[in-house]
Amino acid sequence: MSRSGRLAALAAALLLAVPATDIIFANPSSLVDSPGNLLTFHARFSGPEIARILQHGPWPVAAQRDPSNRVSGLPEAIAFGKVLFFEKRLSGNGGSSCATCHLPELDFTDGKARGEGFVLLDRNTPGLLDVRLNRWFGWDGAADSLWAQSLRPIVDRREMAASTTHVGALVRSDPELVAGYRKAFGVPPSGDDEVTLNVGKALAAFQETLESGRTPFDDFRDAVERGDSQAAMRYPAAAQRGLKIFVGKGNCSTCHFGPNFTNGEFGDIGIPYFVAPGQVDPGRYGGIQKLLESRANLLGKYSDDPARSSAAGTRHVRLEHRNWGEFRVPSLRNVAKTAPYMHNGHLATLRDVVRHYSNLNEDRLHADGEKILRPLKLSAAEEDDLVAFLESLTPSHPGSY
């Protein structure tokens, strides 16, 4: 049966077969649907809304090797990268590892508004689950590969404050690291440059395996696709109503698009971005400048992809005025567990996030900028529903980490 056929069958099944007592309708009269609309379980979804819902899956997305990283997907590199991820000696003073800020028990965040290295940082520590699906890395997209991004905090003086000399010496001097390196790359560690670069690639190989598990939303979405009304009915009513806002009048899914709930790009949603009096975080504007200056970008000689097949975005990206103060559109998977929110942790809770969009200050948006953004003006009940939907993006079971 075609998808449209299955959906029609699902609608019919709902009308004819589902016991009325199992259906929670805000307004029972909504059983009589308008022509062209599909009647589903706890909320009415139009055909276009159903199509949008289906675009948010299936989950998980099949793993793909990163062609710019020759050890991507290689078990030995994944194992070595995992060791490195927790290795405090990688930092300049031996006091912090990647896992110091990306805590596995906190879904690879730190739970703080802004990260803390040797100083209080300007930005929120992003979670790492599903990071392999990013097109750009970091809140500003200054890196176009996970391996380049993985090097940045190691050598950033504010964070791990190491040097390539330090990293090279560490890996060459520790027998276990030497062994891990040799297994991953097939050669013993040699010069500082090469070792540091490969540390980034092994770290990337490990992080590519950090995948969030399936969520109640995924179960609902798949049930809709296969026309399984009983399974779909298990998705809570409030989440369904929130989903309807998300794909409907909220227009959230325009940017939080696809299986990973992000278009992978950047936006200005009216969050202040001063970091100190007179000083701003330029966001994507600075990110593009850094990316294009970086010799570690996908167009450079450190990419292992001779065809540069994954470098199209880097090749074509251009600096625009609108990029000033734009930040990456984050995935919403697992979002309930990664508070606080926004690039600088400006919003403490999911409800704060929903209220931000509900009461959006249009004064902060350029009239010819983010035209898709308008205050949603949600009722308290609608806010509850949207939060319920976002919470339903939390995995029912741990993912593969």
Add this chain to the structure above:
Amino acid sequence: MKTILAGLLFALGAATAASAAELQIFDAHLHYSHDAWETVPPKDAIALLRKAGLRRALVSSSNDDGNQKLFAEAPDLILPSLRPYRTRGEISSWFRDDSVITYMEQRLARHTYVAIGEFHLFGADAELPVPRRMVQLARQYKLLLHAHSDADAIERLFKQWPEARILWAHSGFDQPDRLREMLKKHKNLWCDLAFRTDHGSGGKIGPEWRAVFLEFPDRFMVGTDSYTPERWPYVVEHANWSRAWMKDLPPEVAERIAYRNGEAVFGGPMQKKK
């Protein structure tokens, strides 16, 4: 490894100040609204403009108090324009709000301006009573109109006052062919290039833009559009960005677009109303 690190370590947003030898800039599109003067006080704002190497700046604010604070701080630098908004939130409602007229009349009686704007006005809304009265006031006080409008509204404004002088904000976000048509038709129309990148992306000017710049070298100006407080530090970056793409023009054309056109249209430093 220096090669990798060179690409990984950066100073954040450290825009360098303009040197004396660099092209001066007349920034024809700045706002200094209530949240800006709260976070970037007048002295700091003026310091940013001087760091950017601005020769003069056309500034408006919502409400107008910000404008006056800035003008008081640097009358040699600031050319105030009266915005018909008391808050930026009036962008889409001012043209139906009669009280805007009273506000404008009071401000015009009290302070000196070189323009009215930037205002947002599209299509037939330009025919409404409030915009019509605004045009009358501009005529009465001999002020330029700074219009964030489509071509239709620009036409309607000229119809109301054929001798009007209009600075078309963002060049209407229109394309060079359309700009050529409008500039040919209206000798008192100038275009600012604020919040546009397409004419000078990557420091290079495309053939269509080059042609219109060379055909109308006295009709374009640059501008930052500081619509949020965070965009004040961007004035410096924007001036440098503008200098970069203007290097791709003949020097005399670059000078005109950079500051001479602004000076020709708005004049030099303004005197306070006595």
